[in-house]
Amino acid sequence: xAATDLSxxxxxxxxxxxxxxxxxxxxxxxxxxWPGFFVERCVYKITSADNHRKGLxxxxxxxxSRGMLHDRVAAxxxxxxxxxxxxxxxxxxPAIRGEDDAAVRAETPFLVVRIMRDGRMDLFAxxxxxxxxxxxxxxLRFRERIVVCDSSRIDTLLAIPL
Amino acid sequence: xAATDLSxxxxxxxxxxxxxxxxxxxxxxxxxxWPGFFVERCVYKITSADNHRKGLxxxxxxxxSRGMLHDRVAAxxxxxxxxxxxxxxxxxxPAIRGEDDAAVRAETPFLVVRIMRDGRMDLFAxxxxxxxxxxxxxxLRFRERIVVCDSSRIDTLLAIPL
Amino acid sequence: xAATDLSxxxxxxxxxxxxxxxxxxxxxxxxxxWPGFFVERCVYKITSADNHRKGLxxxxxxxxSRGMLHDRVAAxxxxxxxxxxxxxxxxxxPAIRGEDDAAVRAETPFLVVRIMRDGRMDLFAxxxxxxxxxxxxxxLRFRERIVVCDSSRIDTLLAIPL
Numbered sequence: 001x002a003a004t005d006l007s008x009x010x011x012x013x014x015x016x017x018x019x020x021x022x023x024x025x026x027x028x029x030x031x032x033x034w035p036g037f038f039v040e041r042c043v044y045k046i047t048s049a050d051n052h053r054k055g056l057x058x059x060x061x062x063x064x065s066r067g068m069l070h071d072r073v074a075a076x077x078x079x080x081x082x083x084x085x086x087x088x089x090x091x092x093x094p095a096i097r098g099e100d101d102a103a104v105r106a107e108t109p110f111l112v113v114r115i116m117r118d119g120r121m122d123l124f125a126x127x128x129x130x131x132x133x134x135x136x137x138x139x140l141r142f143r144e145r146i147v148v149c150d151s152s153r154i155d156t157l158l159a160i161p162l
Numbered sequence: 163x164a165a166t167d168l169s170x171x172x173x174x175x176x177x178x179x180x181x182x183x184x185x186x187x188x189x190x191x192x193x194x195x196w197p198g199f200f201v202e203r204c205v206y207k208i209t210s211a212d213n214h215r216k217g218l219x220x221x222x223x224x225x226x227s228r229g230m231l232h233d234r235v236a237a238x239x240x241x242x243x244x245x246x247x248x249x250x251x252x253x254x255x256p257a258i259r260g261e262d263d264a265a266v267r268a269e270t271p272f273l274v275v276r277i278m279r280d281g282r283m284d285l286f287a288x289x290x291x292x293x294x295x296x297x298x299x300x301x302l303r304f305r306e307r308i309v310v311c312d313s314s315r316i317d318t319l320l321a322i323p324l
Numbered sequence: 325x326a327a328t329d330l331s332x333x334x335x336x337x338x339x340x341x342x343x344x345x346x347x348x349x350x351x352x353x354x355x356x357x358w359p360g361f362f363v364e365r366c367v368y369k370i371t372s373a374d375n376h377r378k379g380l381x382x383x384x385x386x387x388x389s390r391g392m393l394h395d396r397v398a399a400x401x402x403x404x405x406x407x408x409x410x411x412x413x414x415x416x417x418p419a420i421r422g423e424d425d426a427a428v429r430a431e432t433p434f435l436v437v438r439i440m441r442d443g444r445m446d447l448f449a450x451x452x453x454x455x456x457x458x459x460x461x462x463x464l465r466f467r468e469r470i471v472v473c474d475s476s477r478i479d480t481l482l483a484i485p486l
Binding site: 012013049090092093094095096107109110111123126127128150151152153 | 175178179181182183185186189248250251252253273275277280281282283284285
């Protein structure tokens with residue numbers, strides 16, 4: 001099955017499942033599984049809506065290979081700066097944006113709540129995922145995931161992937 | 163294809179896509195696209211759960227044609243009162259409520275976060291969409307969308323559509 | 325149809341609909357409908373992520389039959405302690421976790437907003453549903469729903485089901 005042989009209605013459950021599993025991996029603190037959602041030569045970046053609109057360079061996180069994502073997880077594990085909180089992703093309904101050259105584009109809103117060790121909860125981030133997905137070794141994977149945060153006040157100590 | 167020839171499981175991806183695109187149009191500030199999600203003779207209103215339960219007249223917004231929706235967008239553009247914030251809709255899973263006279267009824271929860279220009283985020287609104295959907299010129303469109311906000315404290319300067 | 329004859333992509337709309345209807349019943353205050361989402365011999369419990377991880381006994385709510393769920397609703401109606409607020413569930417995309425012995429396992433994130441009578445809204449709970457679903461009298465029902473709240477600070481007067 002090539003992803004591109006499928007209609008938007010067929011793709012929706014596949015893209016939904018991918019998003020659900022991606023969010024679970026992060027919220028379950030299985031960060032080592034996170035790079036596996038991407039193809040080897042991928043783009044992952046976190047930016048703000050303002051910077052994205054103005055075409056400004058990414059200020060927060062940029063990676064262009066699965067290896068860089070693994071490195072980031074290793075650094076996070078070493079720094080261990082996020083131990084005192086957990087996160088909960090609520091991923092909205094994906095909008096399937098069409099297909100070109102054997103890839104599927106999707107745009108999906110998200111909201112992340114941060115839960116402090118003392119039980120307090122706050123809105124940590126909202127935004128949208130701008131994704132390019134391809135079939136890779138029998139699974140749908142991200143060739144590109146651009147995380148556009150609505151707020152420009154992104155925590156510079158941002159630890160977890162979004 | 164008539165919408166009513168489809169089962170709830172078949173309709174779910176179509177209704178989900180419509181909701182996803184609707185929310186995107188608003189959050190991307192493409193308000194001019196918003197009336198296009200409705201049929202020409204439509205009903206759009208925003209009310210509170212209390213007023214809806216008591217059958218009281220709508221207090222916030224009421225429109226009964228696509229033209230009125232266009233007028234509202236034009237007024238918003240002129241007033242330009244919402245420039246200092248952006249919004250993020252998280253739309254939940256639609257519950258397909260059945261079909262009658264060639265229309266589909268669906269009920270879908272939503273949550274809207276407001277992002278201020280300085281980066282602060284707050285819960286702006288929660289509630290549910292009570293929708294009647296019909297097939298119109300090859301697409302699923304709203305014949306009626308009643309936006310029932312959970313809170314009675316709806317911002318009277320409410321600018322954006324919900 | 326046995327639930328287990330279906331693929332994850334086929335199951336997703338069914339599991340989504342079940343979750344959507346479950347959340348609607350609670351948020352519409354139709355608590356009497358809530359036990360009907362479970363099979364007769366079921367498990368329903370609410371716990372915290374910490375307790376769940378450590379395998380500690382459930383601290384909040386435990387029921388192992390539909391009858392106990394009915395009893396709980398009756399007690400809530402009598403106590404009437406939650407009259408002054410309403411709730412809005414936002415249920416995320418379910419991750420279908422596979423099937424064994426004629427049952428489907430799914431994991432679904434949730435967020436609940438509480439709306440006070442004066443209109444204030446706050447984040448009430450986030451977490452995930454760990455579900456085992458079976459086909460029962462022609463419908464998909466919960467054989468087990470473990471509600472794992474992210475925060476350990478769960479309101480001890482917790483009134484509504486989650």
